[in-house]
Amino acid sequence: GQNIDQPTEMTATEGAIVQINCTYQTSGFNGLFWYQQHAGEAPTFLSYNVLDGLEEKGRFSSFLSRSKGYSYLLLKELQMKDSASYLCAVRDSNYQLIWGAGTKLIIKP
Amino acid sequence: NAGVTQTPKFRVLKTGQSMTLLCAQDMNHEYMYWYRQDPGMGLRLIHYSVGEGTTAKGEVPDGYNVSRLKKQNFLLGLESAAPSQTSVYFCATSRDSSGANVLTFGAGSRLTVL
Numbered sequence: 001g002q003n004i005d006q007p008t009e010m011t012a013t014e015g016a017i018v019q020i021n022c023t024y025q026t027s028g029f030n031g032l033f034w035y036q037q038h039a040g041e042a043p044t045f046l047s048y049n050v051l052d053g054l055e056e057k058g059r060f061s062s063f064l065s066r067s068k069g070y071s072y073l074l075l076k077e078l079q080m081k082d083s084a085s086y087l088c089a090v091r092d093s094n095y096q097l098i099w100g101a102g103t104k105l106i107i108k109p
Numbered sequence: 110n111a112g113v114t115q116t117p118k119f120r121v122l123k124t125g126q127s128m129t130l131l132c133a134q135d136m137n138h139e140y141m142y143w144y145r146q147d148p149g150m151g152l153r154l155i156h157y158s159v160g161e162g163t164t165a166k167g168e169v170p171d172g173y174n175v176s177r178l179k180k181q182n183f184l185l186g187l188e189s190a191a192p193s194q195t196s197v198y199f200c201a202t203s204r205d206s207s208g209a210n211v212l213t214f215g216a217g218s219r220l221t222v223l
Contacts, residue, residue: 004151008149030207031208031209033211035212040217041216041217042199042214042215042216042217043152043199043212043214044214045211045212045213048209048211050208050209087151087152089151089152091206095206095207096154096167097152097154097212098151099151099152099153100151101149101150101151102151
């Protein structure tokens, strides 16, 4: 079967750096996405990786290793507004998105 | 420019009742999706559409029906609601399914079935 694994919850301190990992086992691979979802709101797009390596976008970076079935989302200079759930999703060989259950990130002052 | 609008935002149903969720988009996107989101689980695809007049089953289609009579609207119907359908439902759209085309989500519809 297809599977996306992410930690359920993480805690970090304001101003620090946090890395959220995502491992996947899917039928084929056509890209990996990270979305942010604040409590009670809709998911919003953060990043997209299709080739190995690091994609940087401001305070957020996302890394992909296709051979290891692994990605991480790196958040720098954490702010209280970064408290949210972070969803990892992989597009499989049928171009369907398979979603992880999400990682709830708690930021403490 | 509203993006993706879902109605209603909240609804309480009794077991066996029927209802329809409406998703409307003004982004001119071809693809539209209905997902459900439950605690501890990833988003699960119910049905989707790749264009006006088309629909297809997703991962969890049982107990739901959909229609896409107009490009901008995607309706999700529950003919006989069950407590297992208590969930938050999200509509999403995309230009297509390839490359970096991302999903734009509606605000969600919280459905409770008693």
